[in-house]
Amino acid sequence: MAVNVVLIVVFAGLITIALGLDAASVNNVGIYGGHDISIEQAPFMASLRLNGTDHYCGASVIHERFILTAAHCILPDRKYTVQVGTTYANDGGQVYDVEKIMKHEMYNYTTHDYDICLIKLKTNLTFSAKVNKIDLADRSVRLKQNIQVEVTGWGATSADGDISNNLQQVTIPIISTFSCCLKYLKVRHAITSRMFCAGEQGKDSCQGDSGGPLTLNNVQVGVTSFGSGCGKLPGVYTKISAMLPWINDNIKKNL
Secondary structure, eight states: OHHHHHHHHHHHHHHHHHHHSOOOOOBOOOEESOEEOOGGGOTTEEEEEETTSSEEEEEEEOSSSEEEEOGGGOOTTOOEEEEESOSBTTBSSEEEEEEEEEEOTTOOTTTOTTOOEEEEESSOOOOSSSOOOOEEOOTTSOOOTTOEEEEEESOBSSTTOOBOSBOEEEEEEEEOHHHHHHHHGGGTOOOOTTEEEEOBTTBEEOTTOTTOEEEETTEEEEEEEEBSTTTTSOEEEEEHHHHHHHHHHHHHHHO
């Protein structure tokens, strides 16, 4: 019992220390250590296109009219489109215009807390074998340490590489919050209750996968948020179950 109390006190102290520190600059987070897949294996996958041209961030189809991504992917005074239905970042699929962008009101650019964003399309998606929505995790889904989850995207396959043209996927383990907090103290970044961590040495998300989905048994449990180096520290993900009320409320308000 005494050991448990000490661990709890130490954990609480680490959280307090982390929250009191200034957040360090962290890398935008691609699939590192993964493999090629086809869009039919992940028909929920979408590409957020900056200024209507190149792949900029990952995203997921969660409704025939709504796309989910990370708030930090949205820059002011820029035009975005959404591409779906293709295995390739630079070829094929269908491109949809954006009607409205809804970043979480409490999103913090410095800490990346509440790093989530809804995008409403101007027209409905047509679902098919290559385009379909993914279910979102509620609080009944438990993200326990070492559970294997999957990250999907077109991001860089190495820390200094370009984005992958072929859709990639990698399987990685959930990392305990305690362990992740310890690791991120090194770069002075807090891990809040709206975040969780996943990844291992040599397998991670990397540049270009921000905003993309992290899934467990074909249910989206996270949105790729940030990391510090590809495969060096665990990737950090926005926790879907914590954001689900906000997501559902904003879909209802904007249908």
